[in-house]
Amino acid sequence: MSGFLKMLGRNKKVSFGLFIVITYLLIALSAPLLTSHEPNKRVARPHQAPNAENVMGTTRMGRDVYHLFIHGTATSLAVGFGAGLIIVVIGTALGVSAGYFGGKYDEVVSLLTNVALVVPQLPLLLVLAAFIGEASPMTIAIIIGFTSWAWGARVTRSQTLTLRNKEFIQASELACEPSWRIIFVEILPNLSSIIGLNFLGSIIYTIITEATLEFLGLGDPLAVSWGTMLFNAQNASAMTVGAWWEVLVPCVAIAILGMGLALLNFGIDEIANPRLRTFSGIKRFNKRVKQLKAASLNTPNNAKQSTNGVIYDN
Known part of the structure; x- marks a missing residue:
């Protein structure tokens, strides 16, 4: 474990990506300390450019974009991590159990996974969000979590099938160890890198999808998130009137966080994948x-x- 942590520290992609993600987490956790009033409070004139008092400008309603960004960070991260956790739990549970037990159970899970993979995700989310009407960020997270687990289940199942025939698994079965212990002690630790990559990828997907749904007007307009910031900027014709800061702040926030998570994802993949690790060793x-x-x-x-x-x- 210590050797793996040292490899993480030496990898520049992991270090830079982790720095970005931790920075956003600190912003989200410190939101009450970094702001002095409610984000939807009118504090200045409409469409005021960035200045010393309002460092990120104001919206058409006179709201401070800085306060919207801080509270929007907390909301978007909560949605991303919440939906990512749901996706990982469902995908890992179904994939590992199907790969280990096999038989009819594997056939049923594989059928459900194939159906979920065939159904287009974005149109399904649009229909569900429109059916609910002004869905809150947490509702969007739950919808995304329960509709986006199929890819993780498929990958986890294939890796479990590979581990199923390993000697240490067969030795545990010959020792009459219970199935739950074999899964939690023998199989899951060997799938940690895949589960971690699935979790990071799910966070990126969830944050972008939530922003898309809210930008299209399918979210709660009273909620404060990066998606609602873009939605309000569109309704206010911010780019038309020259209020570029209303669009720039949430777009840059999403892009930087996505870059940080992607770098963290790629870096962990390089460390966990022996072929990529060998290639980096050859370069050194x-x-x-x-x-x-x-x-x-x-x-x-x-x-x-x-x-x-x-x-x-x-």
């Missing part, structure tokens, strides 16, 4: 060889270097 080896060649070229002509690295004169 080639870089070291180039450094040694450059050092040998800079060695004086009256000195020679032996194979063990000792330099001696002629």
Whole structure:
């Protein structure tokens, strides 16, 4: 475990992505301390450009964009992490159990997974959100969580089938260990990287999908999130009147968080995947060889270097 954490620290993608995600989490958790009033309170003139008093400008209703951004961060992260947790729990439970037990249970789960994968996600979410009407952010998170588990279940099932025939699993079965212990102690730890990647990918997907639904007017207009900020900016024709800051702030917030989660996802994939890890090791080896060649070229002509690295004169 300590070796894995050291590898995480050495990976630049993981370090930078983790820095971005932790920064957003601190902003979300410290929202009451970073703001001085309610986000929907009118505090200045409409469409006021960024200045010393309102660092991110104001909306058409005279609301401070900075306060909307801070509280919107907390809402969007809560939706992303909540739906991501639902997706991971459902997908992992169905995938691992189907891959381990097999038989009729595997056939039923595979059928449900195939049906869920065939149904287009965005049109389904649009229909459900329109049917509910002005869905709150938490309702959107629940809808996304219970409709987006299929991909994770499929990947987890395939990996469980691979582990099912390993020697340590067969040894546990011969020792008459209960199925729940084999799943939780033997199988799930070997799926930790896949589960983590599924969780990070689900967070990215959920935040973007929530912003899309709210931008289309299918969310609660009184809620404060990045999606409702874009929705209100569209209704106010912010770009037409030159209030670019209303659109720029939520768009940049979504883009930076998505970049941080993607870097974290790619970095963990490089560490967990032996092929990618080997490739990165080869790159470091080639870089070291180039450094040694450059050092040998800079060695004086009256000195020679032996194979063990000792330099001696002629």
